Amino acid sequence: xxxxxxxxxxxxxxxxxxxxxxxxxxxxxxxxxxxxxxxxxxxxxxxxxxxxxxxxxxxxxxxxxxxxxxxxxxxxxxxxxxxxxxxxxxxxxxxxxxxxxxxxxxxxxxxxxxxxxxxxxxxxxxxxxxxxxxxxxxxxxxxxxxxxxxxxxxxxxxxxxxxxxxxxxxxxxxxxxxxxxxxxxxxxxxxxxxxxxxxxxxxxxxxxxxxxxxxxxxxxxxxxxxxxxxxxxxxxxxxxxxxxxxxxxxxxxxxxxxxxxxxxxxxxxxxxxxxxxxxxxxxxxxxxxxxxxxxxxxxxxxxxxxxxxxxxxxxxxxxxxxxxxxxxxxxxxxxxxxxxxxxxxxxxxxxxxxxxxxxxxxxxxxxxxxxxxxxxxxxxxxxxxxxxxxxxxxxxxxxxxxxxxxxxxxxxxxxxxxxxxx
Amino acid sequence: xxxxxxxxxxxxxxxxxxxxxxxxxxxxxxxxxxxxxxxxxxxxxxxxxxxxxxxxxxxxxxxxxxxxxxxxxxxxxxxxxxxxxxxxxxxxxxxxxxxxxxxxxxxxxxxxxxxxxxxxxxxxxxxxxxxxxxxxxxxxxxxxxxxxxxxxxxxxxxxxxxxxxxxxxxxxxxxxxxxxxxxxxxxxxxxxxxxxxxxxxxxxxxxxxxxxxxxxxxxxxxxxxxxxxxxxxxxxxxxxxxxxxxxxxxxxxxxxxxxx
Numbered sequence: 001x002x003x004x005x006x007x008x009x010x011x012x013x014x015x016x017x018x019x020x021x022x023x024x025x026x027x028x029x030x031x032x033x034x035x036x037x038x039x040x041x042x043x044x045x046x047x048x049x050x051x052x053x054x055x056x057x058x059x060x061x062x063x064x065x066x067x068x069x070x071x072x073x074x075x076x077x078x079x080x081x082x083x084x085x086x087x088x089x090x091x092x093x094x095x096x097x098x099x100x101x102x103x104x105x106x107x108x109x110x111x112x113x114x115x116x117x118x119x120x121x122x123x124x125x126x127x128x129x130x131x132x133x134x135x136x137x138x139x140x141x142x143x144x145x146x147x148x149x150x151x152x153x154x155x156x157x158x159x160x161x162x163x164x165x166x167x168x169x170x171x172x173x174x175x176x177x178x179x180x181x182x183x184x185x186x187x188x189x190x191x192x193x194x195x196x197x198x199x200x201x202x203x204x205x206x207x208x209x210x211x212x213x214x215x216x217x218x219x220x221x222x223x224x225x226x227x228x229x230x231x232x233x234x235x236x237x238x239x240x241x242x243x244x245x246x247x248x249x250x251x252x253x254x255x256x257x258x259x260x261x262x263x264x265x266x267x268x269x270x271x272x273x274x275x276x277x278x279x280x281x282x283x284x285x286x287x288x289x290x291x292x293x294x295x296x297x298x299x300x301x302x303x304x305x306x307x308x309x310x311x312x313x314x315x316x317x318x319x320x321x322x323x324x325x326x327x328x329x330x331x332x333x334x335x336x337x338x339x340x341x342x343x344x345x346x347x348x349x350x351x352x353x354x355x356x357x358x359x360x361x362x363x364x365x366x367x368x369x370x371x372x373x374x375x376x377x378x379x380x381x382x383x384x385x386x387x388x389x390x391x392x393x394x395x396x397x398x399x400x401x402x403x404x405x406x407x408x409x410x411x412x413x414x415x416x417x418x419x420x421x422x
Numbered sequence: 423x424x425x426x427x428x429x430x431x432x433x434x435x436x437x438x439x440x441x442x443x444x445x446x447x448x449x450x451x452x453x454x455x456x457x458x459x460x461x462x463x464x465x466x467x468x469x470x471x472x473x474x475x476x477x478x479x480x481x482x483x484x485x486x487x488x489x490x491x492x493x494x495x496x497x498x499x500x501x502x503x504x505x506x507x508x509x510x511x512x513x514x515x516x517x518x519x520x521x522x523x524x525x526x527x528x529x530x531x532x533x534x535x536x537x538x539x540x541x542x543x544x545x546x547x548x549x550x551x552x553x554x555x556x557x558x559x560x561x562x563x564x565x566x567x568x569x570x571x572x573x574x575x576x577x578x579x580x581x582x583x584x585x586x587x588x589x590x591x592x593x594x595x596x597x598x599x600x601x602x603x604x605x606x607x608x609x610x611x612x613x614x615x616x617x618x619x620x621x622x623x624x625x626x627x628x629x630x631x632x633x634x635x636x637x638x639x640x641x642x643x644x645x646x647x648x649x650x651x652x653x654x655x656x657x658x659x660x661x662x663x664x665x666x667x668x669x670x671x672x673x674x675x676x677x678x679x680x681x682x
Contacts, residue, residue, distance in 0.1 A: 012426075232681040304424060323424070346430035346481060347525030350617045352570025353428040365617035366668060381672050381682050400429040 008360035009215030010353075010394065014156045014304045014321075016266040019273035025260060026276045028283040031074045032312040033059055033092040036127055037302075038389070038410075039136040043070065043089040045081050052077050056103035056124065056257050059092050065140040071124030073259050073279040075101045091312065104255045113181050117141075120248065123257045127315055128244040132222065132231040133385035134417050138238060145235035146185040148228065149176065151242035152192045152212050154219030155303040157266035158319055159275055162191075164243040164262035172242060174249030179240070180206040189242070190224045215359075216305075222391030223359045231386045233420055241316065263287075263313065267304070267322035269297035282313040288322055296325035306393035347372065348399050357395040368395070371408045376416050384412065430525055433571050433612065434484035440565040440572065444606065445491055447558040456494070462503060463490035466510040474519045485524040489514060492532035492607040496646055497539050498546035509539035529657050530614045532607070536650045548644035556599035559606040572610040575619050579626025580605050587634045596645040597637040604649035605629065609656060616660040620667035628663070629656035 035041045042063040053059055053076065058069040070089070076097045082090040105123050109115035120126050121140060131138040138144070151161045165172060180187045186208055193211035210228055212218045221239040231237040240248075243261050251257045259279040266273045271293050278287060284299045300307035300321040301314045307321050308314075348354060350365030358364045362383050370378040389406040396405040449456050467490045471482035493510055501509070513535025518527040540548070566572030584601065587593045593601075609615060609629055616625040632652035640648060675682050 014424075230675070230679050230681055235681060344480075344522070346483070347522070349428075349430055349433040349525055349571075350573075350612050351428060351433055352574075356570075363618045363668060363671060366664065382668075383675075383682060397424065398426040398428050400425040400427065400432075402425055 007213055007215070008356055009154070009213060009218045010356050010398065011215050012156050012305070012394065012397065014266075015268045016157060017270050017272050019264075019266075019275060023262070023275045023277060026278045026282070026287060027074055027096060028278065028286045029096050030079070030283045030286070031072075031076075031094050031096070031279060031281040032283075033070050033072065033089075033094070033281055034312050034314060035089045036130070036137060036315050037308065037317075040084075040086075040088045042087050043083070044087070045083070045092070047078050047081075047092075049078050049081055052097070052101075053094060054101035054103045055259060056105075057101075058103075058122065058124075059094075060089065063087060067118060067140055068121045068126050068137070069124060070127065071103070071257070073281045075099055102256050105251065105257070107252055107255045110178070110252055116178060116181060119251070123251055125244065125248050125251065125257065128247075129238050129240050130221075130316065130388075131236045131238050132225060132388065133233060133236065134413050134421070135388045138236065142236060144183045144185065144238040145231070146225075146229040146237045147179050147183050147187045148221060148225050148237060148239045149179065149187065149189045149207075149242050149245050150219070150221050150224070150239060152190050152219035153241075153318070154212075154214060154216040155305060155319065156216065157264060157303055157321065158219075159262045159264040161242050161262075163275075165246060168246040168250075171246040171249030171253065174252050175245035175247070176207045176249075178248055178252055179245065183238075186229065188224070188228050190219070190221075190228075191242075192219070217357070217359045217391060217394050220359070220391045220394075222387040223361050226361050226383045226386040230383055233385065233416075233422075237386070241318070243318075261318060263318050263320060265291070265320045265322065267297075267300075267320075269293050269295065269322045269324040278313070280313055280315045280317075284311060284313060284320055287313075287320060292322055293324075298323045298325050303393075305397050306390040345401075345404060348401075353398055354395065357398040358392075364395070368399075368405070371405065371412060374412065374415075376412060376419070379412060380416065380420075384409070384416070388413075431484055434488065434524070436569050436571045437488055437566070437611075438484065440562050440569070441488065441491060441607070443558045443561045443565075444495075444555070444603070447555045448495055451552050451555055459497070459506075460490065460494040462506055463494040463497075463510055466490075466507050467493075467514050470511060470514045470519060474523070480519065480523045483524045486514075488611075489518070489530075489532045489535075492530075493535050495607065496532070496536050496549065496604065496650060498543065498548050500546055501539065501543060505539070505543055509535050509542065512538045525613055527614060528661070529654070530608050530611050533614075533650065533654050533657060536608075537654050540647055540650060548646040550596065550645065551599050551603055553599070556603055559602045562606050563610065566606070566610060571612055572606075573612060573615055573617075573622045573626075575622035576615050576626040576629075577605065577610060579623040580609070580630045581626070583627045583630025583634070587630065592634050592638060594637065594645075597633065597648055600645035601630075601633045601649040601652070604646065604653050608650070608653040614657050614660065616664045616667070618664050618667040618671070620670065621660065621664040624663045624667070625656055625660050628659055629653065632656060 043060045044063045045060045047059050053072040055075040060070040062068045076094045079093040079095045081092050109119045190210045217223045260277040264275050301310040302317045348368045355364045367382045467486040474480045513531045517531035517534030521527045567574040616622045636648040
């Protein structure tokens, strides 16, 4: 417990069996290219069903900025392309084939800043970057006011990014140097200070280390950004995971984008927990096949707090949660239902639990009240532009809101975007 | 969907648990009469919660018991059933339920009830507290602070001012005891007190200062009357103090980051 907010936060506990010590590399038999969570994207497919693709080969691009490409996480052939009405990407499923065809990119491009952007966009790194305010990947020509690299993750059951970065210090330095060229502002590396002091020396004066605590939500990107360099409508802030930064460094060094990342499988419906090195869009069913306990279960991509039920691992997620399926509750008497629920729901009571659920980073009760009342201007003054749903996931869970808080935040961000954004 | 614990009813239950020492000591010293007052208050508050559930689909809350306890402990004595019912109804309906129930109100319904009864029927005597009852406010405050449901900064702010005034000889002992009970019962409500850290310190300090001012300058006022009046004014000032604290916080962030 520290002072001045460094010890703020909570340590929510979700039961999970102990982890097996081995970390395997797993390339699943099927994989899918999915859009990042939350945003509908108009895409134009670049391949047809049945085409062969190499790992890292482009399979689709954004319809309105074709330089941003979605790439295949594994080598194989395209099994199906599912687009929703309006050419919104749903999923592009790829069946694995033997062979190690890997797409090579021309790293000579990256000598100029524009070339670096083009390389990131065509190699598939771009969709691992997320911008704030409003979330989603940045537009092709956006210049951020700051970039935050997350080398800490405090979500319950998250893998430790330090393990993922073991032996990749050189790539990380290259990646950080490349990120520093994309912005005129600072590049912040958020890491836990209490595990090992041997954090690799940062490459240049632009990158700064920010020490974060170990309780959630101190390792949540939005809370870090709110603390270090708040995002504004005219001042977007990007965030990127440290492992993806190292992947960017490896892309610049070798011309090939490494797809595997450290993913932790945890949850109460498992026989034993696992950490695996796998790729985005991995098939959750295959990854959990022999370790799930008998009985009904739910497979979620992401943490128990902010994950969603899914078949494929979402692009930025590094956690798989397997929860027992809750039995359907029998219908209740109308009077009992009236006593504990109503159409408007009960308001949040400002307690210490609420303050800590937001990491004591902002005045919690006025912020939650502004959200509930739809008061955009107060919420913007209190820092809503730095936050996304995942940053409020802990508060939503702690207050037992069942997703209302996240929905209120998203609705308010959408309104702000419609009213204030250029 | 997994859910946590800290919804409105959990907080109300924890507040009830915190008030338990106070309530038990008060009932033990007050006997049957105290029990009858508490019963009447609970009945009236519960009926109004039920009316608002049926008429406005507003979920009732266990905070009704907290309101009833505060009114029963602090209301003037010998009012009779009719006046008590009138006062409680006014406070609970106009102070809490018309705003949408506990959590959306701006003043504590018990404070409104007590002020109404005090100003409406000034001929009736205010209650006094035996020492053990008043001392039981300390464990109540400790439980509240340990579980995080009572604002610790507010209690600390009031305690600092109270201690300073006692050392200076400005606070007679009966006023100190009554002010302590009213602080825990009326002002430490997490909903209607200030919500920012600085606002809470100021809110508590303001309450303490008002108690000192009234006890020195309000001739003929009973100790509980002084405490209730101070609690009403302090809780009315809470939004203002919060706004000031937020303005300072936002200005500091603007200075540091150039934007909020």
